[in-house]
Each structure stands twice: as C-alpha cells, then as structure tokens.
Amino acid sequence: MASPIEELKTAIRQALPDLDMVIAWTAGPDSLSHTPLFITDAADIERIEWDSRCSQNLAGYLTSLRGKKVGIVAKGCDARTIVELLQEKLIDREDVTIFGLHCQGAVDARKVRTELKVGRGVQGVTIDGGAASFAVNGETQTARLGQVLQEKCFRCTGADAEVCDHFIGEHGQPPQVDDAPVSTLDMLEAMGMEDRLHFWEDQMTKCIRCYACRSACPLCVCQDHCAAQSRDPHWVDQTDHPREKLMFQALHALHTAGRCTECGECERACPMDLPIMTLKQALNRQIKDIFDYQAGTDPDKTPPLFQFREEEEHIKERKW
Amino acid sequence: MLAARYITTDKLVPWLLSLSESRLVLAPIRKGGQTVFQPLEADSELDLDGLATSSPKAALLPRCETLLEFHYSKGEEAPSRTSVEVRETLHDQPTFLFGARPCDVRGFTVFDRVYDAGSKRDIYYCTRRDNTLVASLACTDPAETCFCHRVGGGPGDSTGADLLFTFIGDGYVVEAVTDRGNDFLLSQTLHDAGDRVETALKTREAVKAAMPEGEPLLGAPEQVNKLFDDQPFWEDVSAKCLSCGACSYLCPTCYCFNMTDEMHGNDGVRVRTWDNCMSFQFTLEGSGHNPRAAKAQRMRNRIGHKFNYYPALHDGNLACVGCGRCISHCPVSMDVREIVSKAQTRAMAEEEQIND
Ligand code: SF4
Ligand code: SF4
Ligand code: SF4
Ligand code: SF4
Ligand code: SF4
Numbered sequence: 001m002a003s004p005i006e007e008l009k010t011a012i013r014q015a016l017p018d019l020d021m022v023i024a025w026t027a028g029p030d031s032l033s034h035t036p037l038f039i040t041d042a043a044d045i046e047r048i049e050w051d052s053r054c055s056q057n058l059a060g061y062l063t064s065l066r067g068k069k070v071g072i073v074a075k076g077c078d079a080r081t082i083v084e085l086l087q088e089k090l091i092d093r094e095d096v097t098i099f100g101l102h103c104q105g106a107v108d109a110r111k112v113r114t115e116l117k118v119g120r121g122v123q124g125v126t127i128d129g130g131a132a133s134f135a136v137n138g139e140t141q142t143a144r145l146g147q148v149l150q151e152k153c154f155r156c157t158g159a160d161a162e163v164c165d166h167f168i169g170e171h172g173q174p175p176q177v178d179d180a181p182v183s184t185l186d187m188l189e190a191m192g193m194e195d196r197l198h199f200w201e202d203q204m205t206k207c208i209r210c211y212a213c214r215s216a217c218p219l220c221v222c223q224d225h226c227a228a229q230s231r232d233p234h235w236v237d238q239t240d241h242p243r244e245k246l247m248f249q250a251l252h253a254l255h256t257a258g259r260c261t262e263c264g265e266c267e268r269a270c271p272m273d274l275p276i277m278t279l280k281q282a283l284n285r286q287i288k289d290i291f292d293y294q295a296g297t298d299p300d301k302t303p304p305l306f307q308f309r310e311e312e313e314h315i316k317e318r319k320w
Numbered sequence: 321m322l323a324a325r326y327i328t329t330d331k332l333v334p335w336l337l338s339l340s341e342s343r344l345v346l347a348p349i350r351k352g353g354q355t356v357f358q359p360l361e362a363d364s365e366l367d368l369d370g371l372a373t374s375s376p377k378a379a380l381l382p383r384c385e386t387l388l389e390f391h392y393s394k395g396e397e398a399p400s401r402t403s404v405e406v407r408e409t410l411h412d413q414p415t416f417l418f419g420a421r422p423c424d425v426r427g428f429t430v431f432d433r434v435y436d437a438g439s440k441r442d443i444y445y446c447t448r449r450d451n452t453l454v455a456s457l458a459c460t461d462p463a464e465t466c467f468c469h470r471v472g473g474g475p476g477d478s479t480g481a482d483l484l485f486t487f488i489g490d491g492y493v494v495e496a497v498t499d500r501g502n503d504f505l506l507s508q509t510l511h512d513a514g515d516r517v518e519t520a521l522k523t524r525e526a527v528k529a530a531m532p533e534g535e536p537l538l539g540a541p542e543q544v545n546k547l548f549d550d551q552p553f554w555e556d557v558s559a560k561c562l563s564c565g566a567c568s569y570l571c572p573t574c575y576c577f578n579m580t581d582e583m584h585g586n587d588g589v590r591v592r593t594w595d596n597c598m599s600f601q602f603t604l605e606g607s608g609h610n611p612r613a614a615k616a617q618r619m620r621n622r623i624g625h626k627f628n629y630y631p632a633l634h635d636g637n638l639a640c641v642g643c644g645r646c647i648s649h650c651p652v653s654m655d656v657r658e659i660v661s662k663a664q665t666r667a668m669a670e671e672e673q674i675n676d
Contacts (some may be wrong), residue, residue: 005417030464035653056652060562110353114489133602206351208374208383208569210596223563224600233368238502238593239385263324269651271373273353308552 008073008099011166012045014044015071015097022071022099023061025054031122032109035059038119039071048073052107052132054148054269057081057263058295060218062091069095075103077152079161080261080296081218084305086163087299088306090221094225100167105145105153105175109130110273116141119177119274127175147177151277152264154180163299182228184275185282204242204249206272213276214267227251253279258287258305261296290314322502324517325510328491335510336360336418346379348372357417368419368487369534370463373642375419375572380428380448381435384412384593387444387579390587399558403467415452418528419485423468423643425456427572429480430641431635434575444549444592453504455483455494458524462531465644467657470534473641476524486520493520537627537660538638543667553666557659558619560652564595565595567646567654568622573639577600597621618657627660 001008016039025048026037034053039045047163049186052071058072059081079100085091090137109231112118126136132149133142137245146154156174163168166306188196211228227235229250236247252266260280287293291304292314327335339345340360342381350359350365353632354373359367386409391401395401428449436443459466459475468474478484480499485492496502513520533636558636568574581588595602598618604610612618630639 020399029647029655030653033648033653035655038559061560103540114353116501164324203352206354206356210564210566210569211599212562212651213567215562229601231580236384238384238578238580238591239589240382265651269562269564269566271354271570272356273373283455300652 004101005048007170008050008101009045009048011099012043012048012071012073013038015166016042016045016070018072019097020068021065022073022097023058024048024073024099025050025056025058028053032107032112032245034117043083050256052104052127053109053122055106055109055268055311056219057265059085059263060216062096062263063218063221065097066091071097071099073099073101073104074161074164075101076156076159076161077103077261077263079163080158081263083299084219084259084261084296084303087301087303088219088311090278093299097166098161099166099168100164101161101171103156103174104172105132105156105159106150107109107148108268109152112143115147116143116285119320125317129176130176144179145175145177149175149177150264151179151183152262153277154183155262157294162297183281184264184278185285188278188282191314193251198245200249203241204245206244207242207274208272209245209248210271211248211251212269212271213266213274217252217267218263218265219256220252222255227257247278249276252276252295256280258291258293258303259285259295260284322496324507324513325432325505325508326491326513327510329572332492333360334477335368335508336366336416337362339416342415343664345416345418346376347418348376352612352674357420357559358483366419366456366527370461371421371423371459371466371645372419372572372636373645373649375424375427375643375645376417377424377427377431377572377575379415379417379452380431380445381575381577381594385444387590387592388588390581392586392588410447412447412451412515415448416455418455418457419460420454420481421643422455422456422475422479422481423466423473423641424471424572425454426468426477426481426641427643428454430573430630430637430639432480433577433637453483454481455485455501456481457492458484458520458527460487460523460527461642462527463648465532465538465647467534467644468640468642469528469531470537470657471638471640471642472538473525473537475527475531476514486523488516488519488523489626493517495520533655535661535664537640537657537664538636540627540660540664541636542622542630543664545632546667546670547663548574548620548624550666554616554620557623557662558616561598561615561654562652563598563600563615563618564651565598566649566651567656568596568598569594570645570649572643572645573626573641597625623656623663626656627663 022039024037025034028035034049047235057078059078121137133140159174160171293304345360346357347360348355348367350367355367357376364670389407392402393406432464435442482498484495493513496505576595577592603612626639
C-alpha cells in the first residue's frame with residue numbers, strides 16, 4: 001500500500017486540474033520547520049512534505065482566497081477550523097476541496113531546538129507510541145512526546161480531519177502522551193486571582209506587540225482594522241505597559257469566544273512564547289459549561305454567540 | 321596595539337555582576353522558552369548558547385520610548401485658557417551591553433547612518449549610543465538560518481562593537497575594538513590574554529570557514545530595483561505571508577517608528593514606538609488612502625528597504641545583517657534569502673531576454 005504522502009500526492013495530482021490551487025506543506029528554511037506551499041503547477045506536487053513538522057494551520061488562508069476553487073491539506077485540528085469557517089459563512093463548502101489526514105501530533109520546533117539541542121540536519125520525524133524519533137544526519141535521536149509535542153496536541157480532541165472530501169491513509173487516535181506537562185490553564189486555575197494577574201503581567205513584559213498572535217489566527221477576520229492599533233476608537237494605548245498588552249489579549253480572547261477551535265496558531269506564532277492560547281481555552285471551558293458547545297465540530301450548528309434564544313438551557317434567568 | 325584580556329568561564333558572571341553596581345548591564349537572559357536582553361541580576365540565567373530571540377536593538381531604540389512628558393493646566397484667572405508644561409526625558413544611564421552577536425552589533429551601524437547623520441542627529445538615540453559600551457560575542461555555532469557571511473559580515477566580525485569576546489574552551493578572550501573599549505579594558509583587573517589572542521583569531525577563522533557556501537547577496541540593489549513594478553513577482557513571494565510583522569520587530573536593523581501622544585486626564589506622554597512595514601497602518605494616510613495597501617506591496621517595501629533603498633543611500637551597505645531571525649521566527653517560515661535570490665535570478669533572466 002502506498003505511504004500516506006504518496007497517496008496524498010496522487011489525490012492532489014488527480015484533483016489539481018479542476019482547482020485554482022492546492023495548499024500543502026513543503027520543506028522549510030531550516031530542518032525543523034516546514035512551510036506552506038501554494039501549488040498551481042503539477043510539478044510542485046513532488047515538493048510536498050507530510051510529517052510531524054507540518055505545523056501551520058493552512059485553513060487561515062481560505063478566507064482571503066474566497067471565490068477561488070481551493071484544495072487544502074488538513075490535519076484534525078485544521079479541519080475543525082474549516083468547520084468553524086463554514087459555520088460562520090466565511091467560506092463556501094463547494095469551493096473548498098479538503099484532503100484530510102490522520103495526524104500523529106505536531107512537534108514544537110522551539111522545544112526540540114532548545115531542550116533536545118537537535119537543530120541541524122533533521123531529515124525526518126516519526127511518532128510511534130509515546131516517543132518521537134528524529135533522523136539526524138544518518139542517526140536516530142529519540143525523545144518522549146511530553147518533551148517535544150505542541151501544547152495543543154496534549155489535549156487533541158480528534159487527530160483525523162473529520163470533515164473532508166478525500167481521506168488519506170488510515171484513521172487513528174490522537175497521540176498517546178502519558179507524561180504531558182501540566183497545562184498552563186490547570187496551573188492558573190489552581191492559583192489565586194492576584195497570582196494569576198502577576199503571572200500574566202510577567203508574561204506580558206516579554207510581549208513585543210507584533211500581533212503575530214492575531215495575524216496567525218484563522219478566525220481573526222478584522223485584520224487591517226484591528227482595535228489594537230486603532231486610534232478611533234482608542235481602546236489600547238501604545239505605551240509598553242503589560243496591562244495594555246493584556247487588554248489586547250482580552251480583546252482577542254473575547255472575539256474568539258465560542259469560535260476558537262484551539263488550533264494553537266496564536267501561541268505557535270508568538271515569537272516570545274507567551275502561553276496565550278490559555279486565555280481562549282479558559283473561555284472555551286465556560287462556553288462548554290454554559291452552552292454545551294464545542295467549536296469546529298458540527299458544520300450545521302450555529303455558534304452560541306451568533307444566535308439569540310429567548311431561553312438558554314443552562315442559564316437560569318427566571319427563578320421566581 | 322589595543323588591549324586584550326582573558327577571563328575564565330566561572331569568573332564571567334561575577335565580573336558582570338560587579339560591573340552592574342555602577343551601570344546597567346544588559347545580557348541575553350533565558351525567560352520562559354525564550355532568550356531576551358534584560359538587566360543582569362544575581363539570579364538571572366545567562367544564555368550564551370545561540371542568538372537571542374529578540375535582538376538587542378531595544379538597548380538603543382526601545383520598543384516604546386518616552387520622548388517627553390506634558391501636563392495641561394487651566395489658568396486660575398481665565399479658566400478658558402490652558403497652559404501646557406513640557407518636560408524632556410533623555411535616557412543617559414551608563415550601560416554595558418554584553419553578549420550581543422556580531423550581526424546584531426553590525427545592525428547598530430545601520431541605525432548610526434540614519435540617527436547620527438550630521439545635522440540629522442537624533443538626541444534620544446545618540447545619547448543612548450554614547451552611553452552604551454557594546455561587547456559582542458563571536459559566534460562559534462552558527463544556526464541553519466544564519467547568513468551574515470552573505471551580506472558583508474561574519475561570525476567573528478567586530479563592526480560596531482567596542483569589545484569582542486571569543487570563547488576558546490575554558491574562558492573568553494576579550495579584545496578591545498575601539499579606543500573607549502580599550503580604556504575600559506585597561507581599567508579592569510582581568511588576566512592578560514598573552515598568546516591566547518592567537519587562539520581566538522584561529523577559532524574565529526575556523527568558524528567562518530565552516531559556514532555553508534552561499535552566493536553573496538551584496539549585488540542585490542539594482543536587481544531588486546528592477547523588479548519594482550513586477551506585481552506577479554511580489555505576489556508570488558508574499559503569498560504565504562501573514563503580514564504579522566514578527567519579522568521586523570525581531571530584526572536588528574528595522575528602525576521605523578510611530579509617534580503618538582497618550583493622555584490620561586491632564587497628563588500625557590509623547591511616545592515613540594516601533595513601527596512595522598508589514599502592517600496595514602504603516603503608510604495609512606489621513607485621507608484613508610494607503611499607497612502600500614496590499615500584502616505584496618508591503619513585502620516589496622520590506623525587501624526593498626533592506627536590499628535596495630537603504631544601500632542606495634548608504635554606500636552600498638545593506639540593511640540586513642543576516643541574523644536569520646525573520647526566518648526562524650516567522651510563523652510560516654518565510655525565507656528572506658530565498659526571496660532575494662529569486663529576485664536576482666529573475667532580474668538576470670529579464671536582462672538576458674532584453675539582450676536577446
Ligand atoms: S491537535 Fe491533534 S490534529 Fe492538531 S496537530 Fe495536534 S495531534 Fe494533530
Ligand atoms: S505574538 Fe506574542 S509578542 Fe506578538 S503581540 Fe502577540 S503576544 Fe505579543
Ligand atoms: S485564538 Fe488561537 S487557538 Fe483559537 S482559533 Fe485563533 S489562533 Fe487558533
Ligand atoms: S514574520 Fe513572516 S508572516 Fe509575519 S510578516 Fe514577516 S514574513 Fe510575513
Ligand atoms: S532581515 Fe532578517 S536576517 Fe536580515 S537582519 Fe533582519 S531579521 Fe536578520
């Protein structure tokens with residue numbers, strides 16, 4: 001049987017003539033990072049890469065390509081983003097062709113670089129059971145998954161792209177990690193309010209205000225008109241105070257409440273390693289409790305904050 | 321002959337801490353998963369393994385610098401008349417910047433040509449520059465994304481520094497580069513380096529020789545210039561870019577700024593903050609028109625500024641020092657080397673077509 005990557009290439013080769021482009025991944029500028037590839041020419045299909053270094057959530061490009069026929073390669077979490085975009089009517093189902101994959105987990109290139117000191121010459125990454133192995137200059141180096149996976153993968157709710165047009169390879173489970181580090185959210189929820197504020201203020205001293213977190217978020221659609229940089233209204237000032245930066249994070253989190261699929265792009269894009277997906281996870285927990293809703297799971301549902309109901313099932317308004 | 325001294329690895333942090341009694345000592349410090357330049361304290365975790373995440377440019381050009389403070393008050397006799405008091409805020413604390421890499425320090429010379437240019441002297445920048453002694457650390461283990469050697473620098477380059485540190489196994493050879501670096505070194509009770517200077521030189525040469533070959537990107541200005549109107553080219557190379565700006569905020573040579581007044585009640589500050597050509601607001605005019613509204617135009621600006629407009633104004637010096645941060649920290653792994661190489665190839669191909 002063909003390997004998943006060969007099967008993927010074959011499927012794309014067949015579909016490409018009817019599409020304007022296909023978005024996939026290819027080898028990146030260093031051996032731990034793969035990078036998006038926009039395929040319009042069949043010759044580029046040979047350049048496709050697919051392994052645990054394919055981190056980017058390519059679904060973020062779909063809204064800007066609306067009106068075109070686009071093929072897209074998607075992991076489990078990426079497909080949840082696509083579902084959310086469909087629910088919000090930001091993209092059209094008939095224009096998107098989804099090549100769904102089973103994902104073994106995505107490695108965090110920074111963790112690998114700094115903790116394992118593996119940097120140069122990685123030729124391949126495979127995940128099997130509780131370990132990741134790196135083919136480095138003809139030798140194999142292994143690590144426990146708890147050391148190298150991205151934060152989001154520890155709580156993956158489904159590693160297969162559930163909604164797709166072509167499923168490549170075999171269905172499977174999310175990575176099995178028995179030594180996942182305590183999540184930042186659990187750590188914070190065990191702390192008092194004062195300490196939580198100190199935690200965030202300390203984190204925010206590192207923020208350089210590049211807004212990569214926002215630009216990388218596939219659900220941030222205001223983009224060029226973001227409140228963070230607007231002088232009118234003037235929500236956030238430009239001084240370097242941690243509370244101003246936290247104010248922006250609060251804005252971002254609230255704008256994605258009930259929409260965020262925990263794809264992790266905000267956190268992965270942050271060059272300063274701020275654990276900002278935690279803020280969205282905290283809101284998602286609330287949304288789950290109040291509305292029993294999880295973003296990105298059902299294309300036919302309407303996100304709870306997009307609709308008005310006279311009476312909510314879990315909110316008791318009329319006690320008397 | 322300028323001074324050269326030697327310090328063993330175990331003495332380095334105590335020595336830096338002793339310096340911090342009389343000045344601000346900025347050094348690459350591990351914070352969470354990243355390494356940033358911060359004031360060194362007794363419990364700081366110094367990280368000299370590789371390039372810091374953010375460049376040390378904030379030492380000279382802070383992310384947010386208060387240019388002046390102001391206060392409005394109403395006249396007692398005629399309340400309709402307000403007066404404003406203005407106070408300047410120059411930062412002149414003596415600073416020792418330790419552990420910056422040769423590329424980063426070369427980046428300061430990119431700023432110098434702009435902020436310290438004869439009559440156009442920016443006092444905020446120049447005051448910080450004059451009060452900062454710059455000690456760089458030669459690289460012994462360049463990363464895959466490093467390309468200083470393709471843009472006029474090198475892993476042991478000392479351009480822009482006052483002192484150059486080289487690690488030689490059990491300690492550091494410290495060589496003076498400028499007169500003020502020399503004066504400073506002579507005032508310190510460090511060992512004499514003796515023939516270790518020779519070892520340091522050999523180490524630097526060996527590291528440079530081991531860097532992978534790559535075409536120099538120095539001839540790029542005319543070629544990038546030729547592509548100014550080539551819309552498909554810029555659309556192609558910017559397709560995957562998110563316009564986020566992480567690249568230019570981390571870049572040791574990006575120096576564009578924004579200026580705003582931030583008021584709280586009757587008190588306010590005028591601040592200068594980093595700006596970034598990848599953002600829509602960068603050239604947004606008051607009329608609402610933006611001459612660089614599309615992502616491709618912004619990318620053209622970023623590459624153009626570094627490899628075309630700046631060198632055209634400053635004797636061919638590029639405004640890229642090859643640190644590779646814009647590559648290794650780009651969320652979609654854009655590669656500036658690839659863009660410039662593509663520009664070179666494309667411009668040459670167009671030239672051949674014309675000649676045919
Ligand atoms: S969250 Fe799940 S689907 Fe997404 S990268 Fe991690 S393991 Fe794969
Ligand atoms: S990506 Fe990180 S550094 Fe940039 S604005 Fe967001 S939190 Fe701050
Ligand atoms: S907020 Fe972060 S985790 Fe949520 S959808 Fe946006 S990028 Fe993904
Ligand atoms: S960091 Fe990358 S994605 Fe962001 S603006 Fe720069 S090149 Fe574009
Ligand atoms: S353009 Fe990129 S490689 Fe060049 S100096 Fe700036 S961050 Fe470094």
